[in-house]
Amino acid sequence: MTIPTGRKVIFYILLIISGFLVFAPTLMAFAMSFMSNKDIMTGSLPTSLSFDNYVRAFGQFPLLKYLLNSLIISLVIMLGQLILSSLAAYAFVFLEFKGRDLLFFVFIATMMVPFEASIIPNFHIIRDLGWIDTYPGLTVPFFAMAFGTFLLRQNFKQIPKELREASQIAGMGDFKFYLTVVLPVARTSLLTLGVYGFLTSWNMYLWPLLTTTNDNVRTVQIGLKQLQTQEQLNDWGVIMAGAVIVVIPTLILLFLGQSKLQKGLTEGALK
Amino acid sequence: MGQIDLGDISKSYDKQKNVLDEINLSIEEGEFFVLVGPSGSGKSTLLRMIAGLEDITSGTLKIGDEIVNHLPPKDRNLSMVFQNYALYPHLSVEQNILFGLNAKKVDKEEQQKRLIETTEMMGLSELLKRKPKELSGGQRQRVALARSVVSEAPLCLMDEPLSNLDAKLRGQMRMEIRRLQKRLGMTMVYVTHDQVEAMTMGDRIMVLNDGKIQQVGKPITLYNEPANLFVASFIGSPKMNMGKAVFHADRNQLVIDDALHLEIDPVINNVPRYPNVTIGIRAEHLFPGTAGNTTHTIEVINVEQLGNETLVAFEVGAEVWTAKWPGQWDVQVGEKVPVHIAIENLCFFDSDTGLLIKPARAGKQQEVVTA
Numbered sequence: 001m002t003i004p005t006g007r008k009v010i011f012y013i014l015l016i017i018s019g020f021l022v023f024a025p026t027l028m029a030f031a032m033s034f035m036s037n038k039d040i041m042t043g044s045l046p047t048s049l050s051f052d053n054y055v056r057a058f059g060q061f062p063l064l065k066y067l068l069n070s071l072i073i074s075l076v077i078m079l080g081q082l083i084l085s086s087l088a089a090y091a092f093v094f095l096e097f098k099g100r101d102l103l104f105f106v107f108i109a110t111m112m113v114p115f116e117a118s119i120i121p122n123f124h125i126i127r128d129l130g131w132i133d134t135y136p137g138l139t140v141p142f143f144a145m146a147f148g149t150f151l152l153r154q155n156f157k158q159i160p161k162e163l164r165e166a167s168q169i170a171g172m173g174d175f176k177f178y179l180t181v182v183l184p185v186a187r188t189s190l191l192t193l194g195v196y197g198f199l200t201s202w203n204m205y206l207w208p209l210l211t212t213t214n215d216n217v218r219t220v221q222i223g224l225k226q227l228q229t230q231e232q233l234n235d236w237g238v239i240m241a242g243a244v245i246v247v248i249p250t251l252i253l254l255f256l257g258q259s260k261l262q263k264g265l266t267e268g269a270l271k
Numbered sequence: 272m273g274q275i276d277l278g279d280i281s282k283s284y285d286k287q288k289n290v291l292d293e294i295n296l297s298i299e300e301g302e303f304f305v306l307v308g309p310s311g312s313g314k315s316t317l318l319r320m321i322a323g324l325e326d327i328t329s330g331t332l333k334i335g336d337e338i339v340n341h342l343p344p345k346d347r348n349l350s351m352v353f354q355n356y357a358l359y360p361h362l363s364v365e366q367n368i369l370f371g372l373n374a375k376k377v378d379k380e381e382q383q384k385r386l387i388e389t390t391e392m393m394g395l396s397e398l399l400k401r402k403p404k405e406l407s408g409g410q411r412q413r414v415a416l417a418r419s420v421v422s423e424a425p426l427c428l429m430d431e432p433l434s435n436l437d438a439k440l441r442g443q444m445r446m447e448i449r450r451l452q453k454r455l456g457m458t459m460v461y462v463t464h465d466q467v468e469a470m471t472m473g474d475r476i477m478v479l480n481d482g483k484i485q486q487v488g489k490p491i492t493l494y495n496e497p498a499n500l501f502v503a504s505f506i507g508s509p510k511m512n513m514g515k516a517v518f519h520a521d522r523n524q525l526v527i528d529d530a531l532h533l534e535i536d537p538v539i540n541n542v543p544r545y546p547n548v549t550i551g552i553r554a555e556h557l558f559p560g561t562a563g564n565t566t567h568t569i570e571v572i573n574v575e576q577l578g579n580e581t582l583v584a585f586e587v588g589a590e591v592w593t594a595k596w597p598g599q600w601d602v603q604v605g606e607k608v609p610v611h612i613a614i615e616n617l618c619f620f621d622s623d624t625g626l627l628i629k630p631a632r633a634g635k636q637q638e639v640v641t642a
Contacts, residue, residue, distance in 0.1 A: 160355055160357060162353040162354075162355055162357035163357050163359060165322075165324050165344075165351070165353070165357070166351065166353065166357040166370075166371075166418075167370075167374070168323075168324065168343070168344045168345065169322060169323075169324075169344045169345060169349065169350065169351050169371070170345065170370060170371030170374045170375065170422075171344075171345030171346075171371070171374050171375055172345075172374040176374070181359055181361075184361040185359070185360060185361055
């Protein structure tokens with residue numbers, strides 16, 4: 001790149017400023033989680049920093065229980081999505097049947113229906129099944145995922161047909177081929193989809209709010225909201241401490257995922 | 272009874288025109304059989320039908336004495352090598368080679384025994400732990416071959432296995448595959464679009480065009496007695512020189528493309544009396560003329576020096592003919608050069624049907640000498 005130094009400096013200054021602006025709320029939340037309520041309310045600089053808010057966040061609410069619930073639900077959704085999407089994508093790529101492409105387009109078309117539109121029928125089904133306040137009620141409706149199937153289908157399409165044919169000649173069935181060849185070859189995409197699915201379900205708010213009525217299965221996002229409304233005066237320090245705790249798993253996953261993703265991408269496929 | 276028997280095999284997609292039209296063929300056990308034809312001729316489809324990867328629209332396919340039309344590929348006891356090698360990118364060379372044996376549940380000791388034998392034979396022993404992407408093209412090709420050898424299937428199908436390699440490596444692999452096939456005594460069906468590959472490797476060749484068999488036979492037969500104009504122009508490099516010929520009985524002259532006049536002795540040479548005749552002559556039969564035998568003088572339009580031989584191009588009517596002269600000839604473009612064209616070196620074809628009427632006699636003589 002041949003950008004003059006002067007212009008480069010300006011670019012970087014602008015980038016730093018905008019980066020700071022975008023990140024400012026997070027920084028503020030992080031700082032506030034260590035400050036006393038008095039300092040926060042008066043808007044002054046912190047006079048003392050302490051972990052009091054964190055201790056109180058865990059003490060006042062079953063935060064650990066919420067975190068555990070969120071973790072279980074996100075993991076189950078992630079696995080369910082990976083299994084169903086990859087199986088569906090396999091069928092759309094490697095199995096030949098009449099109307100396959102039409103079916104695929106219909107399948108993809110469901111992406112245009114926003115989740116909010118299907119919330120009421122979904123809720124009715126879950127209620128009639130008696131799944132309110134249960135893990136299945138929170139997870140099963142998210143297993144079928146048009147986007148995931150689409151993503152994996154595109155990826156599986158890049159696997160040469162000859163690999164399937166070679167395995168056919170070797171006498172390998174569809175399911176074994178799926179397990180021993182397709183999944184390992186497409187692991188980068190599976191990882192991407194997994195991270196995506198996990199984060200989406202971790203941050204899910206509306207559905208858990210509707211289908212949970214007690215702390216046993218409630219997720220951390222709902223818990224956070226409760227922090228805000230249970231007291232007359234909002235205890236912002238505790239809320240921010242809770243928020244920071246909630247963000248941590250997300251960040252860990254992103255960092256881990258990123259390094260893995262890069263590894264997977266650089267490995268490359270054999271043309 | 273041949274090892275593979277194809278009876279009236281046809282293939283069509285969506286009930287449209289036949290991609291393959293009533294193919295009748297029998298391939299012997301232990302034979303190196305080459306399917307050759309231009310792209311789109313249906314040769315790969317035919318191979319994939321033998322493998323069981325493609326449905327047979329009509330006709331019967333027998334392997335051994337068994338009708339296998341509806342057998343899945345795995346029950347046909349064959350192995351296949353693909354153009355892009357079809358190596359599993361996430362598995363090491365060793366795992367790739369043993370992949371099929373695992374699927375067939377061959378026991379571990381036997382697997383190791385075969386692995387060691389095969390890799391030593393193919394010179395892959397050093398590479399067992401590598402991934403396919405860490406191999407060169409030739410090495411990948413060898414792994415693909417090893418995978419098919421290790422299965423010990425009596426029948427091996429190859430779909431243009433050398434077309435991704437550079438010319439030098441291709442020549443080398445050609446010989447290796449041929450030697451391997453002879454050593455193991457397996458039946459090989461080999462698809463290629465490269466007529467040189469077909470000529471050099473095949474025990475027998477089948478030329479396919481537009482889904483129809485053009486000719487089946489030994490390479491040298493195809494070269495000397497091409498059954499029709501298509502085979503004549505497809506087999507041989509440079510391709511056979513062709514031209515429309517008219518016989519003038521009154522002058523005892525054969526006129527090719529209104530340009531070349533050949534004197535004919537009607538007593539010795541019985542020229543076929545067809546209304547429309549196309550003649551063909553191999554490039555090596557257009558000899559340089561000496562003082563005694565020069566029949567024509569031609570104007571050179573292009574010269575290719577190959578070192579061991581010289582290709583001289585000249586115009587005959589609308590066609591460009593090429594003469595192949597052994598050795599090095601100092602000929603310039605635009606120069607007038609004497610040549611010797613003999614009537615006995617001409618192949619005669621019926622222009623209407625394209626079929627061979629009379630092959631060149633010189634070719635036949637050569638065959639007798641070399642046999």
